[in-house]
Amino acid sequence: MGKINYYIYEDKNFSNFYPLTYLRPIYDLRCGVFSLREKIEKCFNIKKINLLSRPILTDLLRETYPEFNINQFSEGNSVFINGRLIANRDLIKQVSFNFKNDVVYKTNNQVVIVCITDKTLKYFLTKWKRQGFPLLEDEDFVNFKEAQINANLASYPWDLIVNIGSEIEKDFELLKKKSQIKKIKHSDIVNPKNVVIGKHTKISSNVVIDATDGPVIIGKNVLIMPQSTIVGPAFIGDQTIIKIGAKIYSGCSIGEVCKVGGELDSVIIQSHSNKQHDGYLGHAYVGSWANFGAGTNNSDLKNNYSKVKAVINGELINTNLQHFGMLFGDHSKTGINMMFDTGTVVGICCNLYGAGLPPRYIPSFVRGTPEGPLKTNSLEMVIDTARIVMQRRNKILSDSLIKLLGEVFENTKEQRNKFNIL
Structure with a gap:
């Protein structure tokens, strides 16, 4: 053949x-x-x-x-x-x-x-x-x-969120690794045969890793700080830091080189993103190079328990899910104490700050407060910020990414105009 x-x-x-x-x-x-x-x-x-x-x-x-x-x-x-x-x-x-x-x-x-x-x-x-x-x-x-x-x-993206837990379980089998967890001093690993911990990873004191209901897979060079709790199925990528007292519930997949704290439930974080302070993030998908200010919270359940709808590419879509939190694009940032309503979609390269609930759909390249008016986040400002942020992780903002950001900026102009964002 x-x-x-x-x-x-x-x-x-x-x-x-x-x-x-x-x-x-x-x-x-x-x-x-x-x-x-x-x-x-x-x-x-x-x-x-x-x-x-x-x-x-x-x-x-x-x-x-x-x-x-x-x-x-x-x-x-x-x-x-x-x-x-x-x-x-x-x-x-x-x-x-x-x-x-x-x-x-x-x-x-x-x-x-x-x-x-x-x-x-x-x-x-x-x-x-x-x-x-x-x-x-x-x-x-x-x-x-x-x-x-x-x-x-x-x-749709929420199909990935819904499947996180079961896919972590399948990937655990795919890895073909036998767990060889030695007793970790002053920490508690429940069901250790369902846990994989990579080389050079440090588990601090009073950490709980509970793999009773699903595997916990932790990559290389990870730091899990004291009094954190991780409930499986869960995945923590290489070189990620789990901050003091973090509560990571089942169904979380956190990519490499992230900093994570507060409370997370059924969350995918692509890579190189920070949500390191107190605050709740649930049933969400976060891109790369994102940052959440202290006290940022999102809702993932409506008060009347009805199905959540979300705007995708300008169209309101019924997710048919009772729990769906938000989508948060690459290179977007929040200030302290930001709040997001159930089913919010935030585009790429946004800078959001201030009190109150912003709109449930925020186009890409937008900055401002919920009180408004929201304004266009200039391409020059986006590129300057991205360059600084990436340099802090020993990464270079390449010419090809700068070119792509410019093209997406132009391609998303119509969306910003539709919402009168100048």
């Missing part, structure tokens, strides 16, 4: 995940321990995968992942995997990569995986050069053999 080329791609639903996908492809979002891309690689045991994305992300992706081919194709039998897939090992039994036919695998009438023979791929390569993004659309598969499979495709 020869070599198989594997691709992970973004479909036209990437905008359902705004503001989290303004600066990254959908498959770089985290769900459990790993990103969606990493889960796909591990699930199908793919040694080398090719990444396909919107053209606007190409330069940044090539800089971020020099080891991958970005938006490039090779001839040969090819497998295209939807980047919205929350992959698990059960999928392996449901799909076949024998390339006797062109096959599209679907779940709930949505494309999950497409297997394209070398002969058919040549037609698609010509079409894609002419058409551009999005690459794979339903009408392309009229002559393909169709198979229905049981798969989990995320449709």
